[in-house]
Amino acid sequence: MKLSITDHVHLVEPGDFEPSEHWYPRVLNSNIHPLVSHFLHLTTEQYIERYCRLNPQANPGALKEILNYQPRYFKWSGTDMMHITNNIGAKKLTVIETNSCPSGQKSMPLLDLNVEQGGYKRLIEDTFLPQVEKHDEEGALAVIYDKNPMENVGYASTLADAFGEDVYLAKFDKNDPDPPAKFEDKKLYIRSENDQWIPIRAAFRYVTQEPWNRIPVGSKTLLLNPIEACLAGGRNKSEAFLAYSDFNEKFKADGIGINTPETFLDVELNDIPEYFEALGKSMVIKVPDSNAGQGVYTITSEKELEQAMKALKQNPPEDKYLIQQLIYSNYIDGADKEKAWYHVGTIPDKKNRSYAFDLRLMMHYTSSGIRPLAIYSRRAKLPLNQPMPEGADSWDLYGTNLSVKQTEGWSYDDERLMLYDIRNFANLGLGIDELISGFIQSAMATYAIDQHAIKKFDHVNYEFESINS
Amino acid sequence: MNLKVLIVEDDIVFCKLLTKYLNNNSVNTNDAQSAEAAKKLLAAETFDFVVIDYKLPDEDGLAVLQWMDQEHIEARKILMSRFEDETVIRKATDLGVKKFIKKPIKPNELLELIRELK
Numbered sequence: 001m002k003l004s005i006t007d008h009v010h011l012v013e014p015g016d017f018e019p020s021e022h023w024y025p026r027v028l029n030s031n032i033h034p035l036v037s038h039f040l041h042l043t044t045e046q047y048i049e050r051y052c053r054l055n056p057q058a059n060p061g062a063l064k065e066i067l068n069y070q071p072r073y074f075k076w077s078g079t080d081m082m083h084i085t086n087n088i089g090a091k092k093l094t095v096i097e098t099n100s101c102p103s104g105q106k107s108m109p110l111l112d113l114n115v116e117q118g119g120y121k122r123l124i125e126d127t128f129l130p131q132v133e134k135h136d137e138e139g140a141l142a143v144i145y146d147k148n149p150m151e152n153v154g155y156a157s158t159l160a161d162a163f164g165e166d167v168y169l170a171k172f173d174k175n176d177p178d179p180p181a182k183f184e185d186k187k188l189y190i191r192s193e194n195d196q197w198i199p200i201r202a203a204f205r206y207v208t209q210e211p212w213n214r215i216p217v218g219s220k221t222l223l224l225n226p227i228e229a230c231l232a233g234g235r236n237k238s239e240a241f242l243a244y245s246d247f248n249e250k251f252k253a254d255g256i257g258i259n260t261p262e263t264f265l266d267v268e269l270n271d272i273p274e275y276f277e278a279l280g281k282s283m284v285i286k287v288p289d290s291n292a293g294q295g296v297y298t299i300t301s302e303k304e305l306e307q308a309m310k311a312l313k314q315n316p317p318e319d320k321y322l323i324q325q326l327i328y329s330n331y332i333d334g335a336d337k338e339k340a341w342y343h344v345g346t347i348p349d350k351k352n353r354s355y356a357f358d359l360r361l362m363m364h365y366t367s368s369g370i371r372p373l374a375i376y377s378r379r380a381k382l383p384l385n386q387p388m389p390e391g392a393d394s395w396d397l398y399g400t401n402l403s404v405k406q407t408e409g410w411s412y413d414d415e416r417l418m419l420y421d422i423r424n425f426a427n428l429g430l431g432i433d434e435l436i437s438g439f440i441q442s443a444m445a446t447y448a449i450d451q452h453a454i455k456k457f458d459h460v461n462y463e464f465e466s467i468n469s
Numbered sequence: 470m471n472l473k474v475l476i477v478e479d480d481i482v483f484c485k486l487l488t489k490y491l492n493n494n495s496v497n498t499n500d501a502q503s504a505e506a507a508k509k510l511l512a513a514e515t516f517d518f519v520v521i522d523y524k525l526p527d528e529d530g531l532a533v534l535q536w537m538d539q540e541h542i543e544a545r546k547i548l549m550s551r552f553e554d555e556t557v558i559r560k561a562t563d564l565g566v567k568k569f570i571k572k573p574i575k576p577n578e579l580l581e582l583i584r585e586l587k
Contacts, residue, residue, distance in 0.1 A: 002573040003483045021489050149482045
């Protein structure tokens, strides 16, 4: 490894992978739960057979189309789901969001103790490498990122090993006035020693903060994922909802659909209070392009509404918001038996505390279709089944994001990370059927967003290719 | 006894990778991403080596070395920079810098240098 070949660029060489640099220490010492390992080893046919047995209305042919689908833009994805139930006990996993730069490798116990690069290797070798080999473009390899260095150094060193060549690791920060990465004529270049710009043929992209401001549609450099995946719903939550709606319409007759909380798009700032009343004085407000828990507000009181409105007024006045039904903390007597969804919650601990948790499932496209890659959960700070402390924020009851914004960068709240290992997994109360159901929900969301990207961008990229051919 | 080293450089990836490498090679290493953070660590702990970048976000590396002199904080000093500026190197030498190293840095070469200068 050559550190700092220029500002914020390092050259990663084959042989640089060090497991302790790319997993949280807790994960390095964990053992995957056998049930999770079994789930990850099932074949596509097994997933479909089991799902259809429990959901007899589902058309196996439609599921086969989805799980064997070859995404054009969205080849690597992650969903956040919640495990919820209603007053008649109809449990399900609901998709909260789908991410085109998902983090998670560092929280995933090794599936095979003899493969020390774990999920990094599966993603790079099964998804990225075959694409790069088919991509006719000159240049070096790179990883461009703006956060999560622990995983991105891991991806860079896995890439270096897989290809047997050096990889440029460049920070492409939105606030950098002179970043070491640039696109010229839709091709990526990385600044190297002596201000020399190196052309890049393929790059692993983990640029999450307004990446559309510096990454073009129709990139000539192969990107995993390209920006189209973000713009079609991999980041923008409103676009994602449109993609899910199209999907649900298309597959209505096949008895399958993406579960989401009730959602309202393009809500003007001044109209937000009306939704608060209409939804029974609780809701979630989302800034469509937000991520890492920033720009998401859970509202359960007039005071929280007032605080959120104050914060949202700092945004540009033309901004519109997404409003979602809040998944309740507990069973509510007298509420609509089918529509009043509440969190299943973790198995109560010895102090009888049960917490809301999410399920992050990462997937990737392989020669065997869409496959699960990594999985973990995060729980909220406060228990669902005990009175909230005076002055506590409802985010502490419902919010599961671990990111903590600090001056030096991003940190996380380790206590709330729930690994799928022999120690933590049972506390979630999930079984293999829930994992299969969650995977199918996630694959459907990925399919939906890729189809939406095709609809939005294929004509643009096709015209671009025609002009340049 | 293990050597104790402080790395001062604003690029957190640089710091974490180098810190990990040196720690794995029995060199007890801390890192700071600004002059201010470096001063706090230097005031609180004793280090055998300070490996500092010339360009930092708040002050330059020489200012930190000068402050160490004023505060009578002793440690062997290594200055890193992308440019071989004669004036900077001369000032650094006057401030007791044992070695000037030009970026990029290969962690194994820095480790060898530390062992050589100890």
